[in-house]
Amino acid sequence: MQVKKIMLLLLVLMVKQSIAQTGARPNIIVFLVDDMGWMDTSVPFADSIMPLNKRYHTPNMERLAADGVKFTNAYAQPVCTPSRTSMLTGMNAARSRVTNWTSPNKNVDSDAKDDQFEPLNWNRNGLSSKPGTDRTVYATPFPQLLKDAGYYTIQVGKAHWGAAGTPGANPYNLGFMVNIAGHSGGHPQSYLSEQRYGNMPGKAQMQAVPDLEEYYDTNTFLTEALTLEALKALENPIRRKEPFYLNMCQYAVHTPIMADPRFVQKYYNAGLDSIEAAYASLVEGMDKSLGDIMDYLQKKDVARNTIVIFMSDNGGLDHHQRGGAANTHNYPLRSGKGSVYEGGIREPMIVKWPGITRAGTTNAQPVMIEDFFPSILEMAKTARTELPQQVDGRSFVPLLRNPQALVTARPLIFHYPNKWINIPVGQEARFGINYYTAMRYGNWKLIYRMRTQSFELYDLSKDLREANDQAEGNKETVKKLALLLGKTLKERSAQMPVEKSTGKTVPYPGEKL
DSSP states (O other): OHHHHHHHHHHHHHHHHHHHHHTOSOEEEEEEESSOOTTSSSSOOSSSOOHHHHHOOOHHHHHHHHHSEEEEEEEOOSSHHHHHHHHHHOOOHHHHOOOSOOOSSTTOOOSOOOSSBOOOOOOTTBEESSTTOTTOEEOOOHHHHHHHTTOEEEEEEOOOSBOTTSGGGSGGGGTOSEEESOSSOSSOSOSOGGGGGGOOTTTOOTTSOOSOGGGTTTTOOHHHHHHHHHHHHHHHHHHTTOOEEEEEEOOTTSSSOOOOTTTHHHHHHTTOOHHHHHHHHHHHHHHHHHHHHHHHHHHTTOGGGEEEEEEESSOOOOSSSSSSOTTOTTTTSOSOTTBSSHHHHEEEEEEEOTTTSOTTEEEOSOEEGGGHHHHHHHHTTOOOOOOSSOOOOOOOHHHHHOTTOOOOOOOEEEEEOSOOSOOOHHHHHHHTBSSEEEEEETTEEEEEETTTTEEEEEETTTOTTOOOOOTTTOHHHHHHHHHHHHHHHHHTTOOOOBBTTTOOBOOOTTTTO
16 A cells, blocks of 8 residues: 555656646746736726826836736725735635735734724734634635645745734745745835845834845845845746746835835936835836846746736825825826725736737736636646635636637625724715725626715726716616625625624615615
8 A cells, every 4th residue: 555655656746747847837927016006007007098107117017918918907905915815815805804904913903993883803814824823714825736736836025914923924834935025014114225124223123024134235126136036036946847836026116105216217307206206116116027027037938838917916005105186196097005996906917828818918807816816726727626715716717818708797896894094084985995895797886885884886887987976876776786795795704894882783785775
């Protein structure tokens, strides 16, 4: 019996080696940007070139789009940890109950305090690969499945899946064989090597970026240091002809908004204020990283067998910490990060799969960040084993193979029963921030405000700006969509806030109709 087990193990190893050598399974890179808005690029994702497209310089995104397919209706959650958890697990945030960003410290609630609602008992410690971890969602991430199938798995940059002291804080627990600078922190303390990326004696906080000591005091901007480390990490699997997965997660363009000295002067010269010039330089530095990686793939002669997926984890920052007026930074989209309006959830997404995607094409089918889980497993030809989680995502591989493929409509859910920031209630309603849930279904977008249990309705095919609320004149449509949204949230055991004054839970959408 022992001999048979050894023979079987040798056979599996031989098959894995053969697959790697023949290139039957593609290498996969997800290039995930932090807080990048739909309009933060010279690549137009709307139906025409907009003023903001002319502000930014992203030639390598242009290059990727020219070689691949541009998804114009790609979505994530309003803030980072819910999106990143959905991507790794295939679970929608309503199901995972990771509905807000996780504090780097264990058991610390990142929700702001509220006068109307009790604190929400959400999974504030994030994702865990081990059952029984307090305040976490237990799931098997796809990097673990790729690793088990023979992929060399690499995490570079921002992780932010779990609080320090829990399994999800350490990428090695989630299936990554290499981890560079990924930890429980959600943004960098500093982008500057002169400040050691935050690791200054007596000044370091939980957001200080680890693992980059060799770049201290070298005038190497954080974005560049992470890129250089990613290229080093790729050397081993390429040399050994092993299929690899690279989770390339730049901290840019998250706050603190610090000028990348390589690029900022042109934006000063263009007349941008100091904050917006610095922000644009972060965007261009991120784009250079993308280009350097694509150049490296060409140099190493692996580009033809490497899938590159570009995505952002939520919409661009809008109403605070930016220069200029609110509701302008993602225009024509409304609002920004933290919001269920399009500016907070619609993302720039591009996919290049040599030999599969048609160069320079556009796909308008709605896709969601939880779709990455089944899509990447299908790309890698990796069987999905029995999982502890229920997967909500749907593979977008058929859309890559056939841009004209017809897909059935499904509810895309953006659930935020939390309080992200303290702003006046009137501004909450203006920006779609704090205690909102929303659903896109076909061209319709239904928004449910938990504070007032009221609805908004928009036809995104005609009203990208979400300027014309049609709820009053389309009550039957509101009722139909509210029942679907409520049914979907209930099926996923989604949390709703509890009123302090009555102790009652806010009803699911449609329950009172």
